[in-house]
Amino acid sequence: MNNCDFMLVALEVSKNALPHCLPNPPVGCVIVRQGCVIATGFTQKLGSNHAEIDALSKISGTLEDCEMYVTLEPCSFVGRTPSCAMEIIRRKLGAVYVAIGDPDIRNNGKGLEILKKANISVNVGMCAKEVDSFLKNYLCLS
Secondary structure, three states: OOHHHHHHHHHHHHHHHOOOOOOOOOOEEEEEEOOEEEEEEEOOOOOOOOHHHHHHOOOOOOOOOEEEEEEEOOOOOOOOOOOHHHHHHHOOOOEEEEEEOOOOOOOOOHHHHHHHHOOOEEEEOOOHHHHHHHHHHHOOOO
């Protein structure tokens, strides 16, 4: 599998979030080590884990040798749940691939910036067209 394939798996996983995640967007996440998927996650019911935390909860330890593929920018803020970006840093992921940025005004690039400042490799735009086509109806644009 290549990087785009992993993002497309994350997109498929995201569909498992519906309808229970609403009003949060249905986000999918895949964690890969040495070309193999070691964990997947999706947005849980309101107030529960986001996709990144759902995936991270399935594996232990630090993850310097792992890559995360997530369909939407990790959240930077603490709301009903902790900041996904801060948990990614705490778990020391080696790289994060994000399909699209989060237009929510509370995030909107802040999650990506937090990861970059922590020296985590961040790549944005992988399979953006496919992910945006699915997610656009669920995103908060206010």
